Amino acid sequence: MLEFLQALIWGILLGGMYALIAIGMTLIMGVMKIINLAHGALVMVGMYITYVLNIRFGLDPYIGLFIAMFALFLLGAFIQLLLINRLIDVDAILPENQVLLTVGIMVVLTETMRLLFHSDYRSVQTSYASWNIRIGDISLSVPMTIGFFVALIFVVLLHLFLKHTHFGRMIRATAEDRVAAQYMGIPPKIVTVVTFGLGSALAAAGGALLLPIFYLWPDIGHLFTAKAFIITILGGLGSIVGAFFGGLLIGVFESLGATYVSMGYKDIFGLIVFLLVLLFLPGGLKSLRIPVLRRER
Amino acid sequence: MKKTFIFSLMLFVIFLVLPVVINHPYYRHVLIMMMIWATLGVAWNILGGFTGQVSFGHAAFFGVGAYTAGLGNVHLGLSPWWGMLFGPIFAALIALPIGALTFRLRGPYFALGTLALGEIFYIVFSNWKSFTKGAQGILIMPQFTDKLPYYYLALGMLITAIVISFLTVHSKAGYYMVAIREDQDSAEALGISTARYKMLALLLSAFITGMAGAFYMNYVNFIDPAIVFSLSDVSVMIILVVMMGGVATIFGPVVGAAVYIGLNELLRAQLGSANALVFGILVVFIILFMPNGLVGEILMRFRKNVQGKKRGEVSGTFGS
Amino acid sequence: MALLEVKGVVKRFGGVTAVNNISFSINEGEIYALIGPNGSGKTTLFNLMTGVFTPTNGSIYFLNQRIDGWPTHKIIALGMGRTFQVVRPLKRMTVLDNVMVGAFLHTGHKKEARDLSLQVLKETGLIERVYDEARSLPIALRKRLEIARALATRPKLILLDEVAAGLNPKEVEKVMELMVEMNRRGITIILVEHVMKVVLGVATRALAINFGRPIVEGSPYDVVRHPEVITAYLGERHAAH
Numbered sequence: 001m002l003e004f005l006q007a008l009i010w011g012i013l014l015g016g017m018y019a020l021i022a023i024g025m026t027l028i029m030g031v032m033k034i035i036n037l038a039h040g041a042l043v044m045v046g047m048y049i050t051y052v053l054n055i056r057f058g059l060d061p062y063i064g065l066f067i068a069m070f071a072l073f074l075l076g077a078f079i080q081l082l083l084i085n086r087l088i089d090v091d092a093i094l095p096e097n098q099v100l101l102t103v104g105i106m107v108v109l110t111e112t113m114r115l116l117f118h119s120d121y122r123s124v125q126t127s128y129a130s131w132n133i134r135i136g137d138i139s140l141s142v143p144m145t146i147g148f149f150v151a152l153i154f155v156v157l158l159h160l161f162l163k164h165t166h167f168g169r170m171i172r173a174t175a176e177d178r179v180a181a182q183y184m185g186i187p188p189k190i191v192t193v194v195t196f197g198l199g200s201a202l203a204a205a206g207g208a209l210l211l212p213i214f215y216l217w218p219d220i221g222h223l224f225t226a227k228a229f230i231i232t233i234l235g236g237l238g239s240i241v242g243a244f245f246g247g248l249l250i251g252v253f254e255s256l257g258a259t260y261v262s263m264g265y266k267d268i269f270g271l272i273v274f275l276l277v278l279l280f281l282p283g284g285l286k287s288l289r290i291p292v293l294r295r296e297r
Numbered sequence: 298m299k300k301t302f303i304f305s306l307m308l309f310v311i312f313l314v315l316p317v318v319i320n321h322p323y324y325r326h327v328l329i330m331m332m333i334w335a336t337l338g339v340a341w342n343i344l345g346g347f348t349g350q351v352s353f354g355h356a357a358f359f360g361v362g363a364y365t366a367g368l369g370n371v372h373l374g375l376s377p378w379w380g381m382l383f384g385p386i387f388a389a390l391i392a393l394p395i396g397a398l399t400f401r402l403r404g405p406y407f408a409l410g411t412l413a414l415g416e417i418f419y420i421v422f423s424n425w426k427s428f429t430k431g432a433q434g435i436l437i438m439p440q441f442t443d444k445l446p447y448y449y450l451a452l453g454m455l456i457t458a459i460v461i462s463f464l465t466v467h468s469k470a471g472y473y474m475v476a477i478r479e480d481q482d483s484a485e486a487l488g489i490s491t492a493r494y495k496m497l498a499l500l501l502s503a504f505i506t507g508m509a510g511a512f513y514m515n516y517v518n519f520i521d522p523a524i525v526f527s528l529s530d531v532s533v534m535i536i537l538v539v540m541m542g543g544v545a546t547i548f549g550p551v552v553g554a555a556v557y558i559g560l561n562e563l564l565r566a567q568l569g570s571a572n573a574l575v576f577g578i579l580v581v582f583i584i585l586f587m588p589n590g591l592v593g594e595i596l597m598r599f600r601k602n603v604q605g606k607k608r609g610e611v612s613g614t615f616g617s
Numbered sequence: 618m619a620l621l622e623v624k625g626v627v628k629r630f631g632g633v634t635a636v637n638n639i640s641f642s643i644n645e646g647e648i649y650a651l652i653g654p655n656g657s658g659k660t661t662l663f664n665l666m667t668g669v670f671t672p673t674n675g676s677i678y679f680l681n682q683r684i685d686g687w688p689t690h691k692i693i694a695l696g697m698g699r700t701f702q703v704v705r706p707l708k709r710m711t712v713l714d715n716v717m718v719g720a721f722l723h724t725g726h727k728k729e730a731r732d733l734s735l736q737v738l739k740e741t742g743l744i745e746r747v748y749d750e751a752r753s754l755p756i757a758l759r760k761r762l763e764i765a766r767a768l769a770t771r772p773k774l775i776l777l778d779e780v781a782a783g784l785n786p787k788e789v790e791k792v793m794e795l796m797v798e799m800n801r802r803g804i805t806i807i808l809v810e811h812v813m814k815v816v817l818g819v820a821t822r823a824l825a826i827n828f829g830r831p832i833v834e835g836s837p838y839d840v841v842r843h844p845e846v847i848t849a850y851l852g853e854r855h856a857a858h
Contacts, residue, residue, distance in 0.1 A: 035405050037533075086585055096351045096408065100540055101584045103533055107577030115571055222529055226416065229409060264424040271413045271420070278402060278410050469721045469730070476718045479707035486667065486701070488693035488722040488770055 002137055007259040008252060009138060014213075015251020016148035021206035021224055022231035022243045023155060024199035030238025031175040031195045034084065035099045038106035039203055040225030046072045046204025047216050048113055054124045054211075061124055062146065065208035069201040076200025079105060080193045106221065114218040121215040129212050147209035154205055155244050158198075162240065171195055175238055203228075226267075230274040236286025245285055249273075309456070316448050325444040329516065331558045332451040333509055337531075338539045338550025339458040340505035345536070346545035347466055348498040349478025350400075353408045354415025356531035357395070358388040358503040360422060362510025363525045367435035368428070377437050380511035388507025389500050391418075396499045400492060403481070412528065419526035434521030437514070447516050454512055455551075458505045463547055465501060474498050475545075541583050543590030552592050619678075620645045620774055620805050621666070626675035626685075628661055628829075635661040637829040638675070643774075648796065648806045650820035650837055654849050658829040659809045660702055663776050667699050668692045680773070694722060698772030700763040702779045702809075706751035712738065712762055713747040719769030734769055741765040741795060757788045764795065774805045781812040793818050813841060825849070 025039045046068040053064035083105065087098050131142040162168035173181040174191045182188055207224070214220065231250050235242025250270050258266040277284060316325055337359065345351050365387045366380020399410040422429045429435075441447060465471050473494045476484040484491055514520055525531065534557070542553025560579070564572030587594045619642040628636040636658045643649050651659050664670045666677060668689040677685040684692050693699075698719075707715050716737055720730040738744050741761050746754065754762060760780050767775055777796070781789045789812060796819050800806055810816050816823060816837050823840040825832040827849040833840055840846060 035408070083581065083585065087588075096405070097540075097584055097588055099351075099405065099408065100536060101581060103537065104577055104580035104584060108574060108581065111571070111574035111577055115574060219529075226412075230413075233409065262424065265420060268417055268420045271417050274413050275398065275410060275417075278406055278413075279398065282406070467727075469725050469727070472714065472718050472721055475710060475714075476707050479709060480705045482669075483701070483705040483707060484718070485689040486693060486699050487719045487766065488690050489718070490688070490690045 003259065004256075006138055007255045009140065010144065011252035011255030012248050013140070013144040013148040013251070014255060015248035016151040016244075017144075017206055017209045017247075018227055018231060018251055019206075019244045019247025020151040020154055020209065021203050022228040022235070022247050023158065023240055024202035024206070025228040026232045026235060026238055026240065026243040027158075027171075027202070028196055028199040029232060031171055032080075032084075032192050034102070035229075036102045036199075037099060037225055038079075038102040038109060038221075039199075039228050040221035040223065041106040041109040042072055042076065042200045042221075043203045043207035043224045044113065044216070044218065044221035045075065045109055046200075047207040047211050047214075047220070048117060049204070050208040050211050051122055051124055051216055054126075061126065061208055061211050062150070065150075065205055068204040068208050072204035073197040073201040075197075077193045077197035079200075080196035081189075084196070085189060085192065106225075110218045110221055117218065119217055119219070121217050123215050124211050126212050141213075143212040147213070150209055151206065154202065155240065158202070159240050167194070227270065230270045232284075233274060234277050234284055236284025239284065239286035242284050242286040305459075312452055316445055322444050325448055327558060327562050329444065329447055329451045331554050332448075332455045333513060333516070334535075334538055334554035334558055335551040336451075336455045336458045336509040336512075337506060337535045338542065338554050339455070339462050339547070340502045340509065341535045342539050342544065342546075342550050343462055343465060343474075343505075344495075344498045344502040346539060346549070347471065347478065348474040348495060350495060350498065351408045351536070352411040352499075352502075353528070353532050353536070354395070354411035354413075354418075355502070355506055355535050356526045356528060357391065357415045357418040358506035359510040359513070359531055360418060360522065360525040361388045361391055362507030363514040363520050364422065364429060364435070364510075365507070366511040366514040367437060367520055370437050371430070371435055376440075377511075377515050378440065380514055381508060384511030384514075385504040385507035388503045388510070392499050392503035393496075395503075396496045400495050400499075412532070415526070415528060415532050419522055419528070422526055423522040429522070432521055432523065434519055434524075435514070436519050439518050440515060451512065451516075454508060457508075459547060459551075461501060461505065465498075466547065470494060470497060478545075537580055539590070541580065541590055543592030543594075543596070546590070546592045546596065549590050549592040553590065556591070619643060620647075620680065621807075622678040623662075623666070624676045624678070626662070626665060626672045626677060628658075628665055628670060629673045635829050636665065636672075639826065639829070639831050640675075641824055641831070641834060643805060643807065645773075645805055646800070646803070647821045648800050648808065648819050650816045650823040650840075651807060651809045651826065652811070652816060652823060652840070652846070653826040653832075657827045657849075659826065660778060661829075662826075663699060663778055663807075663809065666692075666776065667697060693770060693772075696771075696773035697776065698767035698770050698774070699776040700760075700767055700778055700780060702782075704756070704759045704763045706754070706759050706762055708750070708752040710751055711748050712743055712751055712754070715751050715762055716765050716769045719766040722770045733771075737765050737769050740798070741768070742791070757784050760784070760792070761795070764792075768799065768804075772804060774807065775799065777806060777808040777810075779809055779811065781810060781815045789814060817841065 021043055025036060028036055049068040049071055050061050050064040053059040053067060054061055083101060084098065087101055128142045132139045133142060133145065162172055170186045170191055173184070173186055174188055178188055227250065231243055231246040234249065235246030253269040253273060254266050257269045281287065315328065319325060341352065341355055362380065362384030365384040366377040369375040369379055369383065370377045395414050399407055399414065402410045423432055473484065473489045476487065476489060477491050477494060481491055510525060538553040538557045539550045541556055542551065543549025560576055561572050564575050568575065589597065622642040624640050626636055626639050627634065639662065651662065653659055661670065665672055668684065668687050672685050676683055679692065679697060680695060682695065707718065713734055716734040717730045720733040724730055735747065738747055741764060743758060743761055743765055746758065751762060764777065764780060781792055784792065793815055796806060820837040822835065823837040824834045825840050825843065825846045832845050832849065833843045
């Protein structure tokens with residue numbers, strides 16, 4: 001029982017941070033309707049920035065996080081502005097061109113980092129990396145716990161931003177109906193550029209929070225991209241809340257899978273859940289919401 | 298059509314004679330790798346370019362083909378060349394449930410579904426150590442010491458793939474597949490069983506991909522799950538190769554493979570490990586400015602100059 | 618013996634009843650018009666007949682076989698053809714190839730399919746454009762391509778969904794001629810139409826529906842003048858006349 005609780009809690013804490021990464025993706029997918037296979041690479045770049053700030057300047061990852069977020073916001077905005085925006089008018093046989101462009105971007109980002117840092121595993125050493133808090137019989141890892149709460153704060157802030165600010169409303173309008181939003185004076189180019197920047201910044205934040213826990217190497221991006229997708233689809237495209245709970249779910253599955261089945265197979269549970277959701281619940285967790293208002297005609 | 302035939306025949310003769318001229322084993326190796334990748338691209342294109350179902354999980358078929366050849370040798374003592382027959386068969390067999398599951402999904406969701414399935418195969422083959430030897434991989438004895446027989450086998454395999462692709466595309470099935478790509482609902486309203494024809498495209502695609510996998514096992518003599526079931530190095534790379542060369546053309550993937558392997562080898566000599574970066578930049582460039590791939594662009598330009606067709610000429614959709 | 622029988626068909630989508638107990642039967646050789654305001658359920662009926670949706674209640678018989686629940690391609694193969702309200706050409710294929718896709722339904726040979734297609738294209742007046750890409754066609758020709766493609770499947774019954782919409786008077790007349798000719802050759806037609814000229818000009822019988830329910834069935838002239846039909850289209854004031 002204790003082992004179960006321990007694994008459960010670890011899973012929730014981990015899931016919270018996965019969720020932050022996925023939230024960036026669900027935002028981007030919800031607004032731009034594109035599949036961004038470079039998302040994990042963006043996380044990876046954010047992690048490397050945080051790493052360098054720690055190794056070279058002694059900056060704690062939780063502070064370096066903000067700088068990484070800012071940098072990735074710019075990078076993401078740049079990518080959307082100069083590259084992805086161009087594809088909207090291109091007519092190709094397969095609409096998956098956009099996806100493949102993001103693959104190209106992924107390769108460029110991954111290989112650039114590989115050139116700079118080589119493929120060695122890197123990690124940050126922080127004083128608190130192996131600290132644990134004890135609550136009763138359960139031991140909580142400090143970086144995991146801090147990471148979870150920071151992620152939670154970001155999720156709440158994003159939610160408030162989207163709901164209550166003017167720009168947030170513009171983003172939601174563009175996500176719902178891009179053309180209609182245009183007719184109401186909302187410039188799609190600006191919205192998409194800022195959204196991609198925002199999504200990238202959140203991805204960087206998630207990565208920075210995971211830095212004390214994961215080893216870092218250029219290909220780690222692939223791992224995060226896959227997880228982000230699973231969580232995004234699980235939660236429902238464009239749903240922040242869905243992505244958060246989806247993240248928790250995936251974190252728990254992984255943790256329980258690693259504890260009770262095997263380390264090697266742990267990722268398969270997320271994939272199977274993913275397939276099941278794709279096949280049987282395409283709207284994701286979001287579609288399970290009970291409507292607050294019911295209007296019968 | 299006549300022009301294509303003559304052109305292809307010329308190309309065939311050139312490739313037939315090439316190893317006589319090029320006898321340095323390194324260059325022969327490069328050509329063999331090009332032909333493997335060309336085969337993979339041609340196979341993928343039947344499902345992707347012509348039927349419009351973009352699979353991100355083709356590594357599953359490649360890996361199953363390779364492992365069939367390898368495991369047949371390791372567990373049953375069979376010559377790995379038997380893999381060239383059974384590899385494609387097993388790849389087609391796994392294609393049946395994969396298609397059954399994923400064909401209910403459309404567009405990008407299909408892509409994600411195939412991606413997930415491909416990854417599941419990777420995880421299973423990495424962890425089922427008793428059967429697959431896991432991450433340790435499979436090592437077999439090389440069958441030939443010289444590259445020459447491998448070259449001709451690869452050439453034969455590529456030609457088989459191209460012929461299958463060509464015949465399919467120019468048949469009734471080909472028309473149906475393109476119709477499915479252009480508008481699946483319209484296709485159904487014309488009496489096409491889209492489920493059946495998508496599955497047909499998948500089976501052919503998986504079959505040829507499995508064959509390439511089996512050949513790969515026989516050629517490089519060592520495989521492990523990270524090599525043959527790789528999402529980024531196999532599944533995604535196949536798509537990029539086809540995209541660069543030209544989706545929905547017969548020779549596009551061949552050109553794409555030549556560019557990919559050629560560039561990789563050339564750049565590796567010059568730039569060391571920066572070749573992957575240059576490749577990535579090239580991909581971005583081509584997608585932005587030549588979305589229909591190199592061959593696609595050439596065909597479009599050619600078509601603009603040649604208005605009006607001879608009777609019986611199939612439309613540009615089918616490439617040549 | 619009726620070619621097509623729709624018996625008490627009901628279709629609900631969640632809380633909305635799109636089709637509410639509609640029945641009618643059509644004999645071979647008829648040109649049957651289905652009219653009603655937008656949202657009255659006409660296209661849903663077409664979708665029910667072609668297997669895109671399955672009825673919540675009721676049944677549909679075609680050529681004496683019960684077809685509700687069948688997949689679309691099976692119904693089409695049995696002998697029903699359809700066009701779409703918003704035309705859906707196979708854009709990157711040529712006009713000829715578009716029609717050949719239809720023609721392949723009854724043959725496996727390219728030559729046969731091509732010959733049939735060229736013939737159909739001649740009859741629908743598209744022969745000049747056979748080698749053009751479908752996406753280069755203007756709307757009027759796209760509509761004709763849509764019909765030609767359905768014709769190539771050699772249907773016994775063809776469902777035409779607003780083929781006259783968006784066409785100028787001359788084009789409308791051409792479409793009417795085409796319909797009459799098709800019918801003369803033995804194809805039964807059901808058409809959904811807002812353009813009354815077409816309904817009154819070619820239809821042999823008509824059914825008016827609104828809110829998924831039948832209002833009146835009869836000769837086109839009678840149906841069109843029925844007070845409830847006029848109300849449905851034009852509002853209360855006009856019905857008084």
